[in-house]
Amino acid sequence: AQSVAQPEDQVNVAEGNPLTVKCTYSVSGNPYLFWYVQYPNRGLQFLLKYITGDNLVKGSYGFEAEFNKSQTSFHLKKPSALVSDSALYFCAVRAPNDYKLSFGAGTTVTVRA
Amino acid sequence: SAVISQKPSRDICQRGTSLTIQCQVDSQVTMMFWYRQQPGQSLTLIATANQGSEATYESGFVIDKFPISRPNLTFSTLTVSNMSPEDSSIYLCSVIPGQGANEQFFGPGTRLTVL
Numbered sequence: 001a002q003s004v005a006q007p008e009d010q011v012n013v014a015e016g017n018p019l020t021v022k023c024t025y026s027v028s029g030n031p032y033l034f035w036y037v038q039y040p041n042r043g044l045q046f047l048l049k050y051i052t053g054d055n056l057v058k059g060s061y062g063f064e065a066e067f068n069k070s071q072t073s074f075h076l077k078k079p080s081a082l083v084s085d086s087a088l089y090f091c092a093v094r095a096p097n098d099y100k101l102s103f104g105a106g107t108t109v110t111v112r113a
Numbered sequence: 114s115a116v117i118s119q120k121p122s123r124d125i126c127q128r129g130t131s132l133t134i135q136c137q138v139d140s141q142v143t144m145m146f147w148y149r150q151q152p153g154q155s156l157t158l159i160a161t162a163n164q165g166s167e168a169t170y171e172s173g174f175v176i177d178k179f180p181i182s183r184p185n186l187t188f189s190t191l192t193v194s195n196m197s198p199e200d201s202s203i204y205l206c207s208v209i210p211g212q213g214a215n216e217q218f219f220g221p222g223t224r225l226t227v228l
Contacts, residue, residue, distance in 0.1 A: 032215055034216055034217075036219075041224075042221060042222070043117075043205055043219040043220050043221040043222045044156075044205065044207075044219040045219075046114075046216050046217075046218060046219075049215060049216050051215055090155065090156070099144055099146075099161070099209060099217075100158055100161075100171075101156075101158065101217060103155045103156045103157075104155060105154075105155045106155050
């Protein structure tokens with residue numbers, strides 16, 4: 001079975017400060033990892049993915065994530081947060097031979113001006 | 114990527130009725146999925162919509178309650194049958210655009226409220 005844990009329900013940061021959203025996973029085999037963002041009353045938007053290669057992946061809107069195999073983590077980061085980054089963030093994982101995604105519970109990010 | 118639209122965007126329905134949600138993609142895609150997002154919750158996969166054959170349902174979801182059609186590679190429908198207030202959720206379709214793609218792209222969702 002595969003699963004994702006997002007240990008923080010909420011993350012609050014000031015605009016301009018670094019933002020980190022934590023994610024750990026469990027899956028059989030090499031993980032395919034994804035981050036999505038959901039703005040109020042909108043669908044999920046794909047931010048970035050890790051499939052293979054460099055452990056640091058860059059994505060949309062200045063976000064990046066670091067894959068750490070030993071810690072089974074895939075934390076989302078942004079060096080300087082914007083108020084417009086306030087949204088609900090989901091981490092997801094799947095196994096290489098299965099298209100089914102398992103999502104974490106989500107983390108609500110609030111960036112204050 | 115793929116551009117995905119869903120109809121309706123939202124609806125308020127009475128208990129015991131059924132609602133059919135449409136998902137249209139701007140290009141042919143191999144894989145299509147239907148998810149449910151209950152209020153304040155994460156996403157749960159309902160089923161994989163298979164073109165030309167019966168959908169593959171996840172544990173806890175059955176065809177009688179959530180019949181799915183996929184007549185071609187760009188379109189699918191999900192029906193929520195005999196609704197109860199517990200069916201109040203956001204329903205999202207997603208696709209994997211094509212060969213070699215790994216990420217899923219999601220539609221804007223259908224917000225369903227059952228009274």
